[in-house]
Amino acid sequence: MRRILVTSALPYANGHIHIGHLVEYLQTDIWVRFQKLVGNECVYVCADDTHGTSVMIRARREGISEERLIAEMQAAHESDFAGFDIEFDNYGSTNSPETREACEQIWAEIRRAGLVEEREVTQLYDAEVGAFLADRFMHRLGLHGRAIIPLLSAVGCNVPAVMGTRVLSTRRERLIACALIVLIPCSARIAVIMGGVSRFVGVAYALLLFAVIVALVYLAGLLLNRMLPGESTGLVMEMFAFRAPSPTVVLKKTWQRIKDFLFVAAPLIVAGSVALGLLYETDAIVHLTAPLRPLAEWWLGIPGVALLALIMGFLRKELALALLVVLAARVIPGVSESSTLLDFMTRGQVFTFVLVCSVYLPCVATLGVLWRELGARGALAITGATVALAFLLGGLSHLVLILL
Numbered sequence: 001m002r003r004i005l006v007t008s009a010l011p012y013a014n015g016h017i018h019i020g021h022l023v024e025y026l027q028t029d030i031w032v033r034f035q036k037l038v039g040n041e042c043v044y045v046c047a048d049d050t051h052g053t054s055v056m057i058r059a060r061r062e063g064i065s066e067e068r069l070i071a072e073m074q075a076a077h078e079s080d081f082a083g084f085d086i087e088f089d090n091y092g093s094t095n096s097p098e099t100r101e102a103c104e105q106i107w108a109e110i111r112r113a114g115l116v117e118e119r120e121v122t123q124l125y126d127a128e129v130g131a132f133l134a135d136r137f138m139h140r141l142g143l144h145g146r147a148i149i150p151l152l153s154a155v156g157c158n159v160p161a162v163m164g165t166r167v168l169s170t171r172r173e174r175l176i177a178c179a180l181i182v183l184i185p186c187s188a189r190i191a192v193i194m195g196g197v198s199r200f201v202g203v204a205y206a207l208l209l210f211a212v213i214v215a216l217v218y219l220a221g222l223l224l225n226r227m228l229p230g231e232s233t234g235l236v237m238e239m240f241a242f243r244a245p246s247p248t249v250v251l252k253k254t255w256q257r258i259k260d261f262l263f264v265a266a267p268l269i270v271a272g273s274v275a276l277g278l279l280y281e282t283d284a285i286v287h288l289t290a291p292l293r294p295l296a297e298w299w300l301g302i303p304g305v306a307l308l309a310l311i312m313g314f315l316r317k318e319l320a321l322a323l324l325v326v327l328a329a330r331v332i333p334g335v336s337e338s339s340t341l342l343d344f345m346t347r348g349q350v351f352t353f354v355l356v357c358s359v360y361l362p363c364v365a366t367l368g369v370l371w372r373e374l375g376a377r378g379a380l381a382i383t384g385a386t387v388a389l390a391f392l393l394g395g396l397s398h399l400v401l402i403l404l
Helices: 019-037 053-062 066-083 097-112 145-153 158-167 171-181 187-200 203-227 247-281 286-300 304-312 317-331 347-359 364-403
Strands: 003-007 041-048 090-093
Touching: 003 019, 019 041, 041 066, 053 066, 066 090, 090 097, 145 158, 145 171, 158 171, 158 364, 171 203, 171 364, 187 203, 187 317, 187 347, 203 347, 247 364, 286 304, 286 347, 286 364, 304 317, 304 347, 317 347, 347 364
Parallel strands: 003 041, 041 090
Antiparallel strands: none
């Protein structure tokens, strides 16, 4: 006869049991019943996990104590388990006296053995509620923690980052993640910020621009989380077997990841570059400056040719900065291709130009992938929102410069 101790993931005390939870408990219950039927001594234990920031936040939102929320959720959990005939030999709580006693004994032994090192650390602290906060950043933006991977990869390129949102389980989360991704400066936009603002305006203003973008991403996440119906999901996934990777499978998966870029993004970049080349070589691009001058000079406070460069940056973001001097040499008297930005723009105008370039309209490759992943409606909504936001910020930047 075997003696077996079995447990499952402890359900969190901030919410009710859902189908993702039940899959694990039903499978475990079946396995435990089998072990008992064949004569093994099998004990199935579990408990409510009652500690964490989200329990505290929910209790305060509902205007009740944490202890009352914990008690109500435990009663609801046990009722749900009973409704599905899931039998535990013992179902407790991490907030029980016996758990506290056991933890205190273990902690005392660890300290007695000299295995605890004390040091000062920095943590987020909410002065309003008087508590240190754990990691709930992504949920505040309406996303699950796994969305951090696409968001971080957006710093390299927005295209694979948008593709990476496929790991998110709901369309709501994919919409929020894609909207935030296009606001995160990719390597091309970082080059524009460093080559434009940092070089000609100053490093401090480049850092200010990065801070503005970070604030935009955070505020956009909060706003979208409130506007879009639904809430962020929990992480429910099957535990797979770990095996040595097969080279064939790795190559197949790698191809699946890059083929969309090759067949969707790359053709758009090539076609756009050819169209830009034709406009430039035929001088047709020069005639586009005049219609843009009123909007550029009145609202953004930048030369009309700068707005034209921003529009051309739709093909590739770094082109906006690279084309600016080239186009200015064609349009503005006294400016040559060897001139610098400060020969025909002020430092404030350079800052506004780069700010708009960093926020507005994802590049053509990103737009193509957004269209593929979210459909026309989602892609156009995100594109329109970024354009409106960029021009709003550009106008505010111009206004601040006038007041200063």
